[in-house]
Amino acid sequence: MADTQKVIDLDKSQVLALYRQMLVIRRCEEQLAKSYANGLIPGACHTYVGEEAVATGVCAHLRPTDAVFSTHRGHGHALAKGVPPRELIAELYGRVTGCSRGRGGSMHLFAPEVGMMGTSGIVGPCILQATGAGYSFKLRGTDSVGVAFFGDGAVNNGAFHEGLNLAAIWDLPVVFVCENNMYATEVPFAYATRNTNVAERARAYGIAAVAVDGNDVLAVYEAAGQAVQWARSGGGPSLIECRTYRTRPHAEGMRDGGYRSPEEIEAWKQRDPILLLHGRMLDAGISTDSDFEAIETEVRALIEEAHQFAIGSPYPDPATVSDHIFSQP
Numbered sequence: 001m002a003d004t005q006k007v008i009d010l011d012k013s014q015v016l017a018l019y020r021q022m023l024v025i026r027r028c029e030e031q032l033a034k035s036y037a038n039g040l041i042p043g044a045c046h047t048y049v050g051e052e053a054v055a056t057g058v059c060a061h062l063r064p065t066d067a068v069f070s071t072h073r074g075h076g077h078a079l080a081k082g083v084p085p086r087e088l089i090a091e092l093y094g095r096v097t098g099c100s101r102g103r104g105g106s107m108h109l110f111a112p113e114v115g116m117m118g119t120s121g122i123v124g125p126c127i128l129q130a131t132g133a134g135y136s137f138k139l140r141g142t143d144s145v146g147v148a149f150f151g152d153g154a155v156n157n158g159a160f161h162e163g164l165n166l167a168a169i170w171d172l173p174v175v176f177v178c179e180n181n182m183y184a185t186e187v188p189f190a191y192a193t194r195n196t197n198v199a200e201r202a203r204a205y206g207i208a209a210v211a212v213d214g215n216d217v218l219a220v221y222e223a224a225g226q227a228v229q230w231a232r233s234g235g236g237p238s239l240i241e242c243r244t245y246r247t248r249p250h251a252e253g254m255r256d257g258g259y260r261s262p263e264e265i266e267a268w269k270q271r272d273p274i275l276l277l278h279g280r281m282l283d284a285g286i287s288t289d290s291d292f293e294a295i296e297t298e299v300r301a302l303i304e305e306a307h308q309f310a311i312g313s314p315y316p317d318p319a320t321v322s323d324h325i326f327s328q329p
Ligand SMILES: Cc1ncc(C[n+]2csc(CCOP(=O)(O)OP(=O)(O)O)c2C)c(N)n1
Pocket: 072, 073, 121, 122, 123, 124, 150, 151, 152, 153, 154, 179, 181, 183, 184, 185, 250
């Protein structure tokens, strides 16, 4: 099939790039889950399995100069924003070759050179940080954009109110991306709030907002394209509510029963974002099995190489423990 055939406004190579990015996140997360079970990862590890379409669809529109602020579930954001898998995996293994030099781990992934301004163990502040970045970009007269990824759990946090309100009154170039996976740890969103419509709640602040199928990477891509363009061109903030689902436990090593049913998890696995795009491209005759096999082989090798790189890397030198903590005289 010709490379020029379109799925929405994308040609074959662009759609395959989205597919590949989702697969990089998936295979990386699967490696990390295995490594956690094998004791290679100190600290917590929240995987992004099932939600890959969100980071992929949004970050495809971003430049290194745009600033992403993320969550405790941020491996996918880091990878999609340009952190190499080897630097992510090495960071989770606590090695000096990690993106935070082995001092941060899963919830302190920083790579300012690609605009990855941090994952965080605290639920909510990323909303304020992205708003602050937007304020800075506006004051400096750039066309850069601040992006906050956050879960449904952050929507009932005061940071949501403060961040959206400030971004609205100052018309800041910020894209708020809510990953509504219906649970905050084990608490259903519908238990935690009377209004589970996050897009509607954003509109209450005077912010343009849309809710999309967060497992459909093309739907996320299209909505994010408009939101980023709107912010870059001085239009102001907007919010995208991506309705999605994590198909692994809240964090590795935790139980996954008692608060949601096996049937619910299975139903969402049938709507896996990678499978959905795969089926759609085959049905449309845009890609063949050999296209997907080639990507699978390349991505598996990439993640295996990253894992080997990480386990072969040293830990930080204990003599440097206070580096970067105290200012040097
Ligand atoms: C301010 C704050 N409150 C509570 C917690 C404990 N906590 C860690 S993860 C989490 C759930 C977050 O849910 P959500 O924002 O929906 O993200 P998800 O895990 O579903 O991706 C909570 C409550 C925290 N880390 N920070």
